[in-house]
Amino acid sequence: MEGRGARIGEAAPRPDGLLKATGGFAYSSDLWAAGMLWGATVRSPHPHARIVRIDTAEALALPGVHAVLTHADVPGRKLHGAMVVDQPVLAMDTVRFHGEPVAVLAADHPATARRAAALVRVVYEVLPPLTDPDSALAPDAVRVQPQGNLVRHVRVRRGAAQRGELPHADVVVRGEYETGVQDQAFLSPESGMAVPAADGGVDLHVATQWIHVDHEQVAASLALPGEKVRVRLAGVGGAFGAREDLSMHVHACLLALRTDRPVKMCYSREESFLGHAHRHPARMTYEHGATREGKLVYVKADIILDGGAYASSSPAVTGTVATCSVGPYEVEHVRVDVRTVYTHNPPSGAMRGFGAVQTCFGYESQMDRLARALDLDPVEVRTRNAVRQGSVVANGQVLDHPAPVAELLGRLRAMPLPRQEAAPSGSATAALCMGTPVPGRVVRGVGFAAGLKNVGFVEGFDDYSTARVVLELHEGLPRVRVRTAAAEVGQGLVTLQAQIARTELDVETVLVEQGDSGFGDAGPTSSARQSYVTGGAVKAAAEAVRTRVLRRADELLAGAGQGPAAGVSRGAVVDGNGAVLLDLAKVLAEGAVAETVEWHHRPTRPLDDGTGQGDSVFQFAFSAHRAVVDVDVELGLVRVVALDCVQDVGRAMNPPALRGQLHGGSAQGLGLALMEEILLERGEVRTTSFTDYHLPTTADVPRMRTEILECADAHAPYGLRGAGEMPHVTSPAAVAAAVRDATGRALARLPVRPEDILGLHHRKEDPA
Template identity: 55%
Template sequence: MTMGSRGTAGLPANITHLTQGARTRGGIGESTLRPDGTLKVTGEFAYSSDMWHEDMLWGQILRSPVAHAEIVSIDTAEALAVPGVYAVMTYDDLPTDVRHYGLEIQDTPVLAHGRVRHHGEPVAIVAADHPETARRAAARIRVGYRELPVITDEASATAPDAVLLHEDRTDHHAAHVPHPNILHRQPIVRGDVAEARRRADFVVEGEYVFGMQDQAFLGPESGLAVPAEDGGVDLYIATQWLHSDLRQIAPVLGLPPEKVRMTLAGVGGAFGGREDLSMQIHACLLALRTGKPIKIVYNRFESFFGHVHRHPATLRYEHGATRDGRLTHVKARIVLDGGAYASASPAVVGNASSLGVGPYVVDDVDIEALALYTNNPPCGAMRGFGAVQACFAYEAQMDRLADAVGMDRVEFRQLNAMSQGSVMPTGQVVDSPAPVAELLRRVKAMPLPPERQWESSEGVDVRQLPGGLSNTTHGEGVVRGIGYAVGIKNVGFSEGFDDYSTARVRMEVVGGEPVATVHTAMAEVGQGGVTVHAQIARTELGVTRVTIQPADTRVGSAGSTSASRQTYVTGGAVKHACELVRERVLELGRRKFGPYHPAWATAGLLLEGGKVVTDAGEALADLADVLGDEAVEIEREWRHRPTEPFDPRTGQGRGHVQYSFAAHRAVVEVDTELGLVKVIELACAQDVGKALNPLSVIGQIQGGTTQGLGIAVMEEIVVDPRTAKVRNPSFTDYLIPTILDTPTMPVDVLELADDHAPYGLRGIGEAPTLSSTPAVLAAIRDATGLELNRTPVRPEHLTGTDTGT
């Protein structure tokens, strides 16, 4: 890892003393270790699937075996007759008139009613005293289906005689779309593309296909619902947003929110796949029906049907440039397949359209992005959130246009790169550092790995060859390729969403030592937020001991662990609450020790190492003496700068709060005869604003890079276009990168502070997922000379039988 200089932007003056003057160990800027790290790598960490209650029952979900059908009948008699079965519930057994839920649009039925709209849709739920009993009983539920024609693409969705997936749509998006099977549409129009095209000396066009990706998190969906004496329910769940779940669950149960108490259980990864509900409502319904705790744990097969996936997409682009390499215009149409239900599709469309040009300066833009309702699996949030699909296409276009102009591909990007002060196609001015050209320079300057490194005196190391340990090649036809890409990703929720977080901070003396306690509803899904929150408390409050309370709904919402927002927004809330606690503690000290310490009346007091000190380092009092038997506790909400909705006709508006940037260089070796690819290296340069925990920063960048590698060369949920059924719902057939597929990943971290963000930080986790995929594709194109306009690249695309178009 290389930690780059802070550059001319520097750090905001008001936080200099926090990063340079604080002496408490384990604070901001240090690579402190994760409190849950040892437990996770030794297998001792308790995940949601490990929960147990002595008298609990097991829940099971019956799912539709077809993608689109009318439900003619449901007979539960055989299932209820199975010994050990306590309850069977269908749509007609739901306790209230609120029987649908959804993140933005409440179009998803708790259990299917009237018809099923996708393969694997929940139809009925069962509670039994053993998981196998519950599965056998679910299999005995007799459901009569009358299959209907499936809608699988734009042509079938918008045909004049197309079946409407949701006939009674009344949501606010309906007026902005030309067909009821189009879920959402967002144009971005700026300048005059037709006139700009006439000025262009070179024009390139391309059509790109992006496959459906699964989040493939470690721990399948699971949770435990326990009925309470007050008629409510306690739910222990692995999720990304406790309060969003609560907002959707309580109305279905007919309970006030205060009677649905939610606690975050151990989460085995998320990447967007836990933003939507899975088994939460089902477990609570069965617990309230039976009066017993209900545990539900999906197996991997069920998990593929139990959460949303990344939107597959078809993208058509046109780019123009002058002879000297300046971009003239970009015209694009991005069609995202949202599947059967809305989930986060409207927001994904907003990101794909508003970021669809990439980190480049273009005055004339015409982009249309839309999401379809189809009978394919529902799609929603996944790391990169719409910007990933667009980056794959626009970066391929930038390579093609550079070649047409006759320029070096990196230099062409640098010539057109945005910087601070540039104007986005939405009209928004980029008012924080945007070091796009510098990131490209840095990643290009990294040393290249040696060629044909498997050729040594010790003989061939097959692990270094395409095909790996399967030893399918010895390198005779292996060709090297190098590719570059850069991307732009928004940070935080956008388009006018009230994006805030809440933190409760308490400071007291325990065992003679000052201790800080931090309580938020932030979902720790593996990103390391609990580590950063403790670092913030140590920095702001000058204590060594920090306790992080379990996340639950007893404290205000922290928003979702997504959009690279938690360190920014919940970290900002923790910082804000700590500052208020610090001021109250200092005021307490002034009252207690004023007669003895004149410095109490002066400015510049800090809390460091368990003491109150002046900013010059003069110790005044121990915090334990200041606090005594008193405790100081404050809970506050914190918001970043407001955003605004994009205009529905032009897409103009200040829609995003912050942007993040990453650049990649991929080095691949391809056996062109066998169609095998080995990614040797994925080097990354990224601006992180401020590395609050450098070790975690590198982990986030390398993790995002690996997911981008997966979509480039192996990951795709395959859906039969005739039946809309998923063909590969297992890790046997859905491939994800293992340690043997993961290349060397050198990282160059640049720190250019965003003056509007806490500590100057910038969201990190998503940006590397964008640029890693097109960099790998560019390197494979460089090695093979093939066009390769789809992801993932398969062997048949490389052997001359299929170019992937």
């Protein structure tokens, strides 16, 4: 992709924007190859069962079917997992969740593949599922995994809690909170194509968030050396964490190698709901103690996360929940226990916010309870306790970068509230839709929330990215080529890489090339890390290129008694005053200049096993939201009138794209607050389409005011701060707070349902 013009801090148009807007962009589901076959998956209809027998004969006899494979056909490692290798490529003797893959097949037409999948006969011995996370650690609980049902337990102990006690507080508030299962609901379901290669290996084109970890897992299951498996990024239609785990990757490769034909797999929406990990549902018990003046004395919390049948990203999510459990507030004494457990519910894993979303709802609900108990303004009680640079957070880490939480809240409070129109004639529901409250029935509420979350990988993980920058002559003019293996999933990383190269080398034409598994690792597109880490790698590589160019220019200038060269500007080498010394084309006439850099962020260390203390995070991000809602208290309907956001981003790299991130994350949080939830019934998924799983539409999302603070982090490239996750962390809590303000009800569960507003708490569904 080629871009021209914009530098860091300027508006840069997306090179793929027009294609996506007009339908011309090629997503992974658009892949095609001559002679390709279509893959399909046979899935378990039970959340827990023993596999007695698999009969593939009838499916294989169907004309057009070329292969049917089970776990016995996996030549290498039969398990996969990015963090814990515990999930079967295809179920072996037991299925542990509804929708688990049992067999895969390839046919010459997608309809034939679906018919053949229905003809694979699997005999199950149905077993009782464990679906309640609260009972998963009971001594008599069914074991989901052989090693037991505990994925990870993180203890956080600060201050007096390290001695097993907590100090006296003048005011104590307690609450129990719960969040449901949210789906990433991306535009394009899981899809890709595997193509057998002449060397006996395979080329996999797939929509993913981390090329290299996919590559390692696929090669291990295929029993092939790494050089014979090549993973290439296909067009990604959204991710939000769900593409961090394998889906059809190994399946398509197995079928391609067995049939010696290209094999394409593309999930239906129902399969997508069944086939990837979702946000962890959480149950949280909080206790906050404070002085009469509203200063926090201690926080105590017990949090249970349902990890589902396999580990996925649960170990890391558990650590994030613990680290973020107290929020952006100064608290000297902390006692927090976070446990993630295995159940026979579908696996939980990465989703935007990565555990910080659930805790924000918990601790911000508590801050509102505290404000009511003290008769204080909700913003005031938050401001009195807000962290700042130099504060110590829950994991004992000193914030050595800006943390302007009080300013975020102050700016939100200073924003004018939307005007409240007079009630019209007609029904109250129509009035609600028009944003015109009816006295006594449609009530307005205002809610605030502030939050924090780590950027990037934590707890001693060596997080890095690799970039290659080449400065060359192309058709007589300087051109920069940038290559990384970082996954562009819609966040605009391709644009950012071009902006960085253009800023550092001041060359107009920049070509960003997509790397594959044969190029250096760039880590995952997750945890708001790519701008920081891959951006840092591109910056460092471009700086190294510039240094070499100037050295070469000095050699050329020395003979003419000129120099020294001080920089590159507008296609020329210049001195310290900006005067042109030499045309850049003359320097490059001797050949291109290229540098490859592996760039690492600041080191972190693991949390202490006993206290949860340690400098585990290299950067924290902060945001705040204010929500204004109108609630029909007779029907339980909610209309979000305003959802305003203030966020510190360190440095706005591409302001329009950044605002898009703030808007998108806020809207996704609104969905969790009011409508998005996957419902389970004894482990069986009952929400398998967008008819049942409700997403916010343009009618639900209000106009949003955003303010961007740029408090530079001296440790980060350009001072930037990861920004993509934070809007989703704080917006659900703000919307819930506003509904709570309007109704006076506790509303301790997300999403808030009409029956909660009406006080009808009985639910037919069994939420995960």
